[in-house]
Every structure is written in structure tokens, then in C-alpha cells.
Amino acid sequence: MKNHVWRPLFIVLAIVGGILITRTLLVPSDFGIWERGYMYGWHRKSNEDVWKKYPIKYKTAKVCAECHKDKFNDLKDSPHASISCENCHGPNYNHPKDPLGLDIDRRRDLCIRCHAYLPYRDSARAKIPGIDPQKHYPTEECIMCHYPHNPKKPNPKHHTAGVKP
């Protein structure tokens, strides 16, 4: 065959070769088929470690006990015992190194998540004593009267309202 027939073929081969070379240069060596096979496991293996090293923020309530024994003990035998400290005070991060203190959420929003009355008789919500946030002392923070670490008791810090729940 004549040269003019072969020439385009060489060009095509050169392009294909170029693509293959750039592909091997660009695709990382750990990209391939891993444990879950071709359909579900085609990925960069090192990315699993990236996710494993994601920083942990919530350290669970266990770590709080050693330094805040008083609060821990208050909470332990109260109706709120099952609520983890970090739900109300935010994640621990590396407290008390960083941050030094934790968030103290005194807003009513924190309490009405669970205590706003909802008329669903068979749901677990019905087992929590409910209030109407619009009617139950709407201008005050809940903790003015209720002690969050043991809601059976009045808050020792605040007696301004003079009401004992």
C-alpha cells in the first residue's frame, strides 16, 4: 500500500500512545481494584486512610467524669442521665487544652427539642413530660428554675423567680 494510507494510522497510534503515557503518569499507583471488586472497589486505596484520620471531635461523656465529678454525679442519678454532656455543651475537641472552656448553651431551644409537647400518644416523645413553650414562662430561660444536670431539683444558682419546680 502507498505511504498516504499508512500516515493517518501512525498519527492515530501516536495519539493512543500519548493518551496511555499521560494516563500512567496521572493516575496514582494505588488506584485500582480493591477488596470489593471491580464494581464497588475501584478507587484510590490511600483515600481510606484519609477518612480514617479525620479528626474526632466528640469524645463521649466518659472523659468528662474525671474533671467534672460534681456535674457527672448530679447527672448520673437524674432523669437526664442518658443525655451525654456533649449534647448540651458541644464537642470536647481537646478541652480543656483547646478550647479552655466549653460552650454553655442556656437557650430555651436546647430544652424544647425534647420538652415541647407533641400529641403523638404512641411515640417515645409521649414519655417525656411536655410543656407548651409559648405558655410555660416564655420570657425566662429554663435554667432559671430547673437545674439542667438534675431537673428534679431547682437550680441552686438561680432563685430569682422564687418558684420551686
Next chain:
Amino acid sequence: MINRREFCKKTMMIAGGLAIPLTALEIFDPRRLHAEKDGKEKVRWVFLVDINKCVGCGLCVKACKIENDVNWDANVTRTWVERYVVTKDGQVNIDSPKGCRDGFTTQKIDQAHIGLKEIKPEDIAKGFFVPKLCNHCENPPCVQVCPVGATYQTQEGVVLVDRSWCIGCGYCVMGCPYGVRFFHPELHVAEKCTLCYHRLSQGLKSACVDACPFGARRVGNIRDPEDPVTKIITMEPVNVLKEEFGTKPQVFYLGSSKEVK
């Protein structure tokens, strides 16, 4: 000119060549063989949701957003809680304002642009809460549709997204029958529940599991017959969502009813 004999021979060859499946041309990869042979791993994370215990406080959503740095104010979340209110005439009302980030604090049903819907307490047949999250399917359709291999399943069954590899095409967001994927508001890549892979790998439980005061959310290893979660899944009447899709979801529901979608 081509004669009849030549013509028949060539037709047969072309037809035969077309019939060879494409897979036969795939280059042999020993790693793949290894992968398919040793499918039995020691750990397979599964999730258990107990609808009877959920009160709709949304502390799980709060913890998830903070633990995984999902923008607090953007209306996206990796996990959310839906409220189902079924009236006596059979109507099902479902809402999840802000994904239940701040809990359910009013009886009114949030109907987005239509406004709030009031339902009289005496008309309610039942009301309950359903936490939702990625099902970490055994056959995840979102992984199959990814054109670049940016989303995948680990050997423990967790479906993850490679943030530096994702091109943001959105196929996986469309492909998920459960609607659990979205675009990360800041990174602009596909985002989803990782089952807190970082916490599980270090012996902790998922952030939402630790946050739930009522034990409505649990995570366990289905390959361990002594795991309490495994015992419940094998011995009690559990349900999965949208079983008919064939995705083999690995989030199991206790106390589910026919309204739950």
C-alpha cells in the same frame, strides 16, 4: 470482485468477532482475583434504627453536622429525622424542617412554600419519627454510576467519597434511591454519611449513635454473632427501606410501618 465463498467466510468472521464479550479483552489483574476470592472480611458495619425509641430531638443531626464539618446553616445534612403524622382518615403527613437539626418543637407540619399545616390532635391516628441516613448498601447504585472511581465501598462495607478525585458530575446524587447524597456546600464535591468511618476505625461509635440519649440509633458488626446489634437484626422483626430496588440496604429498622418510605 468478491465471490460467494469469500463473502460467507468474512461475514462469519466479523459476526464471530463481534460475539466475543468485551470482558474477554480486559487485561488480567491478579489483584482483582484476590479481591473476589477473599470476599469474607471480619467486619461488616451495619446500622440499626429503633423507631419506637426516637423522640425527634435532633441531637443526632446536630452531632453529625459538627463532627463531620457539614455547614451548620446550609439546608443539607448527612442524616436527618422525618416526622410522620398519620391522620384518622389515612392521610400521611411527612416533614423534616432543617433535617430536624433543631428538633421538632411545634405540632405544625412544615410544608415548605405552602406554609405550616395545623392538624388537630383529635384527628391524629399516630405520629412517630424516622431517622434516615445512608444505607451503606451491599449493592450501592451510587458507586456503580461513578465514572471516575471517586466513590467506593471499603471492605467493611462503608461507602465513601474520595474528595480529591470527585469531579462533581452528580450522577451519584441522582443514582441514590434514598436521596442521601448532596453536594458539599464549600468543597463542591459529592458528600454523604461515612458512618463516621474515622470513629469506627478507632473503636468509637458513630457520632449520631453516641449523641442519641434514647438508644434509637446503634451501629454494629454483622459478622460478629455476639454483637447485640447482630442479635437484634437476626432475631427480631426488622425492616429495610425500599427493598424492591435490590440495593441490599444495611440500615435496619425496628418498629417500621407501612407508611415509612
